Amino acid sequence: SQQGEEDPQALSIQEGENATMNCSYKTSINNLQWYRQNSGRGLVHLILIRSNEREKHSGRLRVTLDTSKKSSSLLITASRAADTASYFCATDRGTGNQFYFGTGTSLTVIP
Amino acid sequence: GAVVSQHPSWVICKSGTSVKIECRSLDFQATTMFWYRQFPKQSLMLMATSNEGSKATYEQGVEKDKFLINHASLTLSTLTVTSAHPEDSSFYICSVNRGRNTGELFFGEGSRLTVL
Numbered sequence: 001s002q003q004g005e006e007d008p009q010a011l012s013i014q015e016g017e018n019a020t021m022n023c024s025y026k027t028s029i030n031n032l033q034w035y036r037q038n039s040g041r042g043l044v045h046l047i048l049i050r051s052n053e054r055e056k057h058s059g060r061l062r063v064t065l066d067t068s069k070k071s072s073s074l075l076i077t078a079s080r081a082a083d084t085a086s087y088f089c090a091t092d093r094g095t096g097n098q099f100y101f102g103t104g105t106s107l108t109v110i111p
Numbered sequence: 112g113a114v115v116s117q118h119p120s121w122v123i124c125k126s127g128t129s130v131k132i133e134c135r136s137l138d139f140q141a142t143t144m145f146w147y148r149q150f151p152k153q154s155l156m157l158m159a160t161s162n163e164g165s166k167a168t169y170e171q172g173v174e175k176d177k178f179l180i181n182h183a184s185l186t187l188s189t190l191t192v193t194s195a196h197p198e199d200s201s202f203y204i205c206s207v208n209r210g211r212n213t214g215e216l217f218f219g220e221g222s223r224l225t226v227l
Contacts, residue, residue, distance in 0.1 A: 002156055002170075033215070042115075042204055042218035043155070088154065090216070097208065098145065099216055101155040 003091055003100035004070075012108040019076040021105040023089035024069075030092050032065055033099065034074050037086045046074075046087075081111045114138050115207050117219030124195055125227050131191045132222045134161075134205030140185035141207045145216070146178075149202040161188040161205075195226040 004025040013019055025032070031050045035043040049056045049065045049072065056063045062075040076083055086106050090099040114137040124130050134144055142163045147155040159180050160168040167180035177199075179191040192199050204221040 002154075035216075035218075040202070040221070040223070042117075042220040043206075043216070045215045045217070048215060097143065098157055098160055099208075100157055101147075103154050106152075 003089070003093075003102050006087075006089060006102040006105050008105060009103065010106045010108070012110065013079055015079060015081055015109055015111050017079055019079050019083070019107055019109070021074045021087050021107070023072045023074070023102050025072075025089070025091045025102070026070065027091070027093045029067070030094055032063075032072050033090045034061075034063060034072075035088045035090060035101075037088065037104075039086075043088065076107075079107075079109045081109050083107060083109045115205060115217050115219040117205055117222050119222055120220060121223050121225075123225045123227065126196055127194055129191055129193045130195055130224060131189055132203055132205075132224075134188045134190070134219055136186045136207045136217075139207060139217075141188075142185060143208060144182060144188040145206045145208065146180065146188075146190050147204045147206065149204060149221075151202075155204065158190075163188075192224065195224070197226045200224055200226045 006023045033048045034046040037043045047058045047063050049063050060077045065072045086104045088104045089102045116135045118133045144161040146158045149155045158173045161180045161182040163182045169175050182188040202221050202223050206216040206218045
């Protein structure tokens with residue numbers, strides 16, 4: 001990818017369980033974002049965290065950022081079958097303009 | 112939020128032909144739009160930044176003459192895949208950023224190109 005690695009590449013969990021995805025990136029950033037993509041569709045923005053923030057919440061989503069380790073994690077709590085999708089992190093490499101995406105995590109939530 | 116429309120959603124063409132994909136920002140005047148390419152089960156690769164009224168900025172390794180970008184108005188950017196070959200078959204997605212440092216990208220639904 002142009003930005004870095006995400007792990008795991010694929011994750012399968014039971015409905016109601018929590019899902020954690022990790023993202024590592026290569027360069028300094030202004031902000032990091034997480035996106036969701038349903039198969040064959042465009043991406044939907046989930047959450048943005050700025051480089052001076054360490055944690056952010058939005059509904060069932062919790063994002064952490066560790067700029068010293070150049071890593072971020074996305075936690076989805078109480079997962080639902082509708083959460084099944086691919087999740088990508090994206091960073092701006094400090095430009096604030098162009099965004100580069102990680103390799104993505106494919107999440108399957110089993111009803 | 113900004114709504115981004117792409118057309119066509121699907122296109123099949125013969126090798127050697129050119130294909131134009133349109134990206135429209137429906138409710139936001141976008142001086143900048145971004146074109147991404149995505150292979151099956153892979154990540155999005157930024158191809159180029161489309162700048163209204165000026166030349167596009169291409170990422171390293173992307174052929175300018177192969178992927179022509181035109182951003183003639185604040186609401187429309189077009190990507191033309193010239194002399195398409197089967198290896199150009201891919202999912203092409205455009206996006207709009209409200210502005211520097213405001214973060215959130217709004218994506219079109221993508222255009223799937225199949226070159227026979």
